[in-house]
Amino acid sequence: MHPDIRSGPSPARDSNARLEEAVGLALAIDLEVDHAEVVAIAKPRPATLFGKGVTERLGDFVKAHEIEVTIVDTALSPIQQRNLERAWHCKVIDRTGLILEIFGARARTKEGQLQVELAALTYQRSRLVRSWTHLERQRGGFGFLGGPGERQIEMDRRIITSRITRLKSELDQVRKTRALHRAARRRASYPVVALVGYTNAGKSTLFNRLTQAEVLVGDMLFATLDPTMRRVPLPSGLEVILSDTVGFISDLPHDLVAAFRATLEEVTGADLILHVRDIAHPDSEAQRQDVEVILGELGLGERLEERMIEVLNKIDLLDAESRQVLGHRVARGNGQIPVSALTGEGMAELLAAIDRHLAKSARGVTLSVALDDGAAIAWLYDHGQVLSRRDDARHAHLRVDLDPADLARFHHRHAEPVEDGG
Numbered sequence: 235m236h237p238d239i240r241s242g243p244s245p246a247r248d249s250n251a252r253l254e255e256a257v258g259l260a261l262a263i264d265l266e267v268d269h270a271e272v273v274a275i276a277k278p279r280p281a282t283l284f285g286k287g288v289t290e291r292l293g294d295f296v297k298a299h300e301i302e303v304t305i306v307d308t309a310l311s312p313i314q315q316r317n318l319e320r321a322w323h324c325k326v327i328d329r330t331g332l333i334l335e336i337f338g339a340r341a342r343t344k345e346g347q348l349q350v351e352l353a354a355l356t357y358q359r360s361r362l363v364r365s366w367t368h369l370e371r372q373r374g375g376f377g378f379l380g381g382p383g384e385r386q387i388e389m390d391r392r393i394i395t396s397r398i399t400r401l402k403s404e405l406d407q408v409r410k411t412r413a414l415h416r417a418a419r420r421r422a423s424y425p426v427v428a429l430v431g432y433t434n435a436g437k438s439t440l441f442n443r444l445t446q447a448e449v450l451v452g453d454m455l456f457a458t459l460d461p462t463m464r465r466v467p468l469p470s471g472l473e474v475i476l477s478d479t480v481g482f483i484s485d486l487p488h489d490l491v492a493a494f495r496a497t498l499e500e501v502t503g504a505d506l507i508l509h510v511r512d513i514a515h516p517d518s519e520a521q522r523q524d525v526e527v528i529l530g531e532l533g534l535g536e537r538l539e540e541r542m543i544e545v546l547n548k549i550d551l552l553d554a555e556s557r558q559v560l561g562h563r564v565a566r567g568n569g570q571i572p573v574s575a576l577t578g579e580g581m582a583e584l585l586a587a588i589d590r591h592l593a594k595s596a597r598g599v600t601l602s603v604a605l606d607d608g609a610a611i612a613w614l615y616d617h618g619q620v621l622s623r624r625d626d627a628r629h630a631h632l633r634v635d636l637d638p639a640d641l642a643r644f645h646h647r648h649a650e651p652v653e654d655g656g
Contacts, residue, residue, distance in 0.1 A: 235292070236307040237283060239275045247484065247520045255483075256307035256329070258434075268299055282317050283310065289321055296322045305332055310483070312361045325602050329485060330357060345408050352401040359394050405416040412500070424465070425592050425619065426475045428501045430529065431510035432521035433481030436547040440510055440575035444585070463500075468589045469582075477504065484524040502532050507542040507589055508584075512561065513572070514551035543571060543587055550574040599636060601644075602629045613644065 236253040249272045257270050273288060282289050283306070296304060303325050306318070310328035318326045327335070334354050341347045349380050429437045445464035462478045477500050501507060509525060511518055522544075529538060546564075549557060549572045564570050573580030598621070603610045611630055614620060616638040627630070636644065 235270070235276050235280075235305070236272050238272050239276050239278055239308075241275075245564050247517055251517045252307060252484075256305060256332075259329075259332050259336060260305055263332075263339050265303065268301060269295065281313065283308070283314050284318075284323065289318070293322045296324050303327060305329075315361070333483065345405075348401055348404055348408070352398060352405065355394050355398050355401070359391065359398070392622075419435065424473055424475045425505040426477060426500070426503065427466075427506045427508060427588060428477045428479060428504035429508050429510055430479055430501055430525060431481060431547075432512065432525055433483050433546075435481065435510045435512040435515075435521070436575045437478055437481065438509075439508045440545065440547060440573070441476060443575045443578060443581060445476055466585075468585055468592075470589045470593070472589065472592065474505075474588065474592070477501075482525045482528045485522070498532055501529070502534060505541070506588060507534075508545050508588075509539070509542055510545045510547050512548050513546040513549040514556075541585075543569060543582060543591060546572040547575055549579065550577050598633065599641060600633050602630060602631050605630055610644075617644075 236249055236256055238249040253270055253272050257267050260267050273284065273292075275284060275288075279285060284292070287438075292304075295301070301322075301324050304318070304322060305327050305615045307329050310318070310326070315326050315328060334350065334357060337346075337350045338354065341350045382402055429441060432436050441462065441464070443464050463475050465472050465473050479498065479501060507529075509522070511522055515521065526535075526538065529535065534541075547559065549560065552560065560572055564572055571580060571584045573584055601614065603614070605611075605625065605628060611632075614632060614634050616633040617640045620632055620634050622633040623630060
């Protein structure tokens with residue numbers, strides 16, 4: 235059920251589209267949806283969210299159809315969740331719990347499992363009741379925190395807090411390891427291009443098309459959870475590292491954003507971001523806004539204009555008139571690239587745009603740095619692409635591609651280098 239709350243500001247997205255998305259989330263973990271509806275709410279009730287009459291009506295429906303799980307497509311307080319479960323005599327899951335369950339089912343790497351568990355425990359700490367044993371029965375027992383044993387049923391607040399502390403420590407180590415990997419890629423002079431976008435926008439299909447890889451692709455929400463990286467040659471001969479990341483979604487739980495910060499740091503450290511949009515989706519514009527809100531939460535808001543290309547995917551699903559309108563819009567030079575990752579249309583234009591952007595954002599300079607100034611040399615390797623290096627008795631002469639901002643920082647931090655700027 236999607237609650238259409240009439241009081242307060244008008245939602246940016248159509249309620250029926252939100253309901254359709256909620257159904258997609260349920261189907262993503264193989265639940266069988268018996269009924270879906272938008273429920274109008276004049277004023278939310280603190281105890282049950284829904285009014286008395288609606289609560290009783292839905293309770294009668296749940297009983298008559300022997301419903302095992304009811305999904306409420308909004309964030310429920312622990313009290314609301316408990317009261318609805320008592321009223322309806324079935325398990326009730328809110329939007330946050332459902333997204334966590336999907337992430338738990340999809341996590342494959344150790345890192346992904348750690349991140350999901352951290353988000354789940356943070357979410358559950360205020361509830362202290364395991365919510366997903368019913369899903370384990372329906373789906374064959376691959377719930378993200380194991381089966382309903384002692385660890386699941388009897389964990390109290392102290393144990394949860396202790397586990398959260400340990401998970402944060404392990405993820406800090408993951409973050410440090412990722413930082414080392416990023417530094418290694420920079421030393422190898424590979425720019426990083428990160429794919430971001432709303433879930434099911436076609437990022438993995440585009441990734442496979444550009445890299446000839448075989449990343450899992452599915453017409454489902456959150457088909458990709460763990461990040462994948464591959465090398466891609468550009469028309470100029472430059473090679474880049476392309477990174478496929480987890481899809482975003484509206485009202486993504488803050489705990490989940492925080493838990494996946496180690497993974498999403500691949501986006502914050504990228505030289506270029508490709509925002510993949512499902513241009514054929516009726517809510518494409520609202521989805522764009524949702525993605526940009528999350529990117530803003532990651533600290534990228536002010537840098538998006540200079541570091542992002544919008545990739546308008548799924549043009550193969552547009553009718554002739556819509557494609558013509560889109561063509562006129564793109565022709566005005568707004569930096570958007572229309573493509574079909576499925577058919578391959580627009581791939582050459584996209585690769586050329588990546589090439590142009592990376593060439594434009596970097597400035598080739600020749601810098602001479604004293605050999606004993608190891609900190610300055612290391613800084614250049616960490617922040618630029620070292621294209622060549624020649625050492626003499628006293629100096630390292632480096633040809634480096636640097637962003638203008640990083641070049642200014644280098645001048646500020648270190649002694650004035652010799653530079654020809656050519």
